[in-house]
Amino acid sequence: MRPKNLEKEEAIRTIALQIIAEEGLENLSMQKLAKAANVSPRTIYIKYENKEDLLIKLFIEEVLGAYEKAVLEKFTPDMDFTKGVKKLWQNTFQYLKNNRHSFVLLQYGKSSPLLNKAFQQANIQQGHFFAPIHQFLELNAAKGIIKIFPQDVYRALLFSPVLDLVKEYFDYQERPKQIITEKIVSECCDAVIKGILK
Amino acid sequence: MRPKNLEKEEAIRTIALQIIAEEGLENLSMQKLAKAANVSPRTIYIKYENKEDLLIKLFIEEVLGAYEKAVLEKFTPDMDFTKGVKKLWQNTFQYLKNNRHSFVLLQYGKSSPLLNKAFQQANIQQGHFFAPIHQFLELNAAKGIIKIFPQDVYRALLFSPVLDLVKEYFDYQERPKQIITEKIVSECCDAVIKGILK
DNA sequence: TTGATAAGTAAATAAACATTTACTTACTTT
DNA sequence: AAAGTAAGTAAATGTTTATTTACTTATCAA
Known part of the structure; x- marks a missing residue:
C-alpha cells in the first residue's frame, strides 16, 4: 500500500x-x-469527509489543541495565583504573536456558528479544554484568594484582555499606533490580577 | 419616479x-x-454595489453605528470614572443581549479581514468610533485617577470582558451552565475598575 | 392624463463551487 | 518480481454563486 x-x-x-x-x-x-x-x-x-469536517478539525486539532498546549507550558494548577496568571498571559502572548494564522481562526471560533458548535461539542466529548486552568481557579477560589465567580466568568475577566492585546499587536502592522510590548502586556496582567484578588 | x-x-x-x-x-x-x-x-x-459593499455597510452602519449609539446613551466624558464605566458596561450588556444578530456580526468584525479593514478605514475616514470614551479615559488618566496605558489598551482591559460575558450569556441557551445576570456583570465591572484605578 | 424615470422583477449568464469518477502511481507484502 | 492496495491525480459532475440583462411597474412632475 x-x-x-x-x-x-x-x-x-x-x-x-x-x-x-x-x-x-x-x-x-x-x-x-x-x-x-x-x-x-x-x-x-x-x-477530511467534507469542507465542514476540514474546518472543524483545523480549528479543534490544529489551532485549539496547539494553542492549549502552548498556553499550559510550564503551568501547574498549584502555582501561586499571581505567578500562574502571569505565566498564562506570557505563554498566550508569546505563542499567538508568533502564530498569526492560528490566531485568526481562533477568533473565527467566536463568530462562526459552525466552529462555535464544534467547540462546545469537543469540550464535552473529549474533555474540557484548559482543564488545568479551571482547577487552578477553583483552588484559588476555595482558598479565598480570589473573588468568587462562575467558572466561565473567570475566563472573561482574566483572559479575554490578553487576546485583545494580541489583536492590537497585529493591527499595529497595519496602522500607526503604539506597539504592544511584553512590558505593556505584563502591566495589563498586573491590573487584571489586582481586580480579581479579594 | x-x-x-x-x-x-x-x-x-x-x-x-x-x-x-x-x-x-x-x-x-x-x-x-x-x-x-x-x-x-x-x-x-x-x-449596494456588490456583496462586499453590503457586508461593509451592514457592519459599519447597521451594527457598529447602532451599537455605538446604544453604548454611549446617557454617558458623558466628564462623568465620575466608576459611574462612567458602570454605565458603559450596563449599556453594552443591555443592548447586545437584546440584539444577538448584531452581536454575531460584531464578533465577525474581529475575525474577518474584510470587516477588519473596513473598520480601520471607517475609524480614520469618518472619525473615531467611541470618541467620547477616548476622551473620558484621557481625562481620567490626566487627573491621575487611573493607571497610564496606551489608548487602545484601555479598551482591551476595560471592555473586552463585557463582550465575552455577552457571548457567555448567549452560549447559556445552548449548553447548561450558570446564566450571566446583570448582577454578575456588575460585579465583574467592579473588578475591572479596581484593577485599573491607581 | 401622460411621459419620464428610477424601483423593481424574473430569468439568464458565466464563473466558481463542493464533490466524484475513472484512472495512475508508489509502496508493502507475499 | 508480482500482486494487491490505498494514496494520489486530472478532469468532469451538477450545483450554487455573484452579478447582469431585458423587461415591467409605480410614482411624480408637467
Whole structure:
C-alpha cells in the first residue's frame, strides 16, 4: 500500500490557515486550497469527509489543541495565583504573536456558528479544554484568594484582555499606533490580577 | 419616479443579519438573502454595489453605528470614572443581549479581514468610533485617577470582558451552565475598575 | 392624463463551487 | 518480481454563486 505523504497533509493544513488569515473564512474554497497546496482536490477528501469536517478539525486539532498546549507550558494548577496568571498571559502572548494564522481562526471560533458548535461539542466529548486552568481557579477560589465567580466568568475577566492585546499587536502592522510590548502586556496582567484578588 | 420601498431595504438588512447569525457569514449568499427577504437579487444591487459593499455597510452602519449609539446613551466624558464605566458596561450588556444578530456580526468584525479593514478605514475616514470614551479615559488618566496605558489598551482591559460575558450569556441557551445576570456583570465591572484605578 | 424615470422583477449568464469518477502511481507484502 | 492496495491525480459532475440583462411597474412632475 502506498503510504500517506505527510508533507501533503501538513501543506493542506498550513495553507488553509494561511488563506483564512489572509482572505477570510468566507473566501476559502476547496479548489483554491488544493491549488495553493499543490494537491488534487481529491487528496483533501482522503483525510477530511467534507469542507465542514476540514474546518472543524483545523480549528479543534490544529489551532485549539496547539494553542492549549502552548498556553499550559510550564503551568501547574498549584502555582501561586499571581505567578500562574502571569505565566498564562506570557505563554498566550508569546505563542499567538508568533502564530498569526492560528490566531485568526481562533477568533473565527467566536463568530462562526459552525466552529462555535464544534467547540462546545469537543469540550464535552473529549474533555474540557484548559482543564488545568479551571482547577487552578477553583483552588484559588476555595482558598479565598480570589473573588468568587462562575467558572466561565473567570475566563472573561482574566483572559479575554490578553487576546485583545494580541489583536492590537497585529493591527499595529497595519496602522500607526503604539506597539504592544511584553512590558505593556505584563502591566495589563498586573491590573487584571489586582481586580480579581479579594 | 417610483420611490424606494423602505420596507424592502430594511428587510434586506434584517434578514442578512439573521442569516449571518444563524448560518454564519460563510453561508450568506446574495440569492439566499434575496429569496429570504422576498426580493429580487437585482433589488439588493440598487442599494449596494456588490456583496462586499453590503457586508461593509451592514457592519459599519447597521451594527457598529447602532451599537455605538446604544453604548454611549446617557454617558458623558466628564462623568465620575466608576459611574462612567458602570454605565458603559450596563449599556453594552443591555443592548447586545437584546440584539444577538448584531452581536454575531460584531464578533465577525474581529475575525474577518474584510470587516477588519473596513473598520480601520471607517475609524480614520469618518472619525473615531467611541470618541467620547477616548476622551473620558484621557481625562481620567490626566487627573491621575487611573493607571497610564496606551489608548487602545484601555479598551482591551476595560471592555473586552463585557463582550465575552455577552457571548457567555448567549452560549447559556445552548449548553447548561450558570446564566450571566446583570448582577454578575456588575460585579465583574467592579473588578475591572479596581484593577485599573491607581 | 401622460411621459419620464428610477424601483423593481424574473430569468439568464458565466464563473466558481463542493464533490466524484475513472484512472495512475508508489509502496508493502507475499 | 508480482500482486494487491490505498494514496494520489486530472478532469468532469451538477450545483450554487455573484452579478447582469431585458423587461415591467409605480410614482411624480408637467
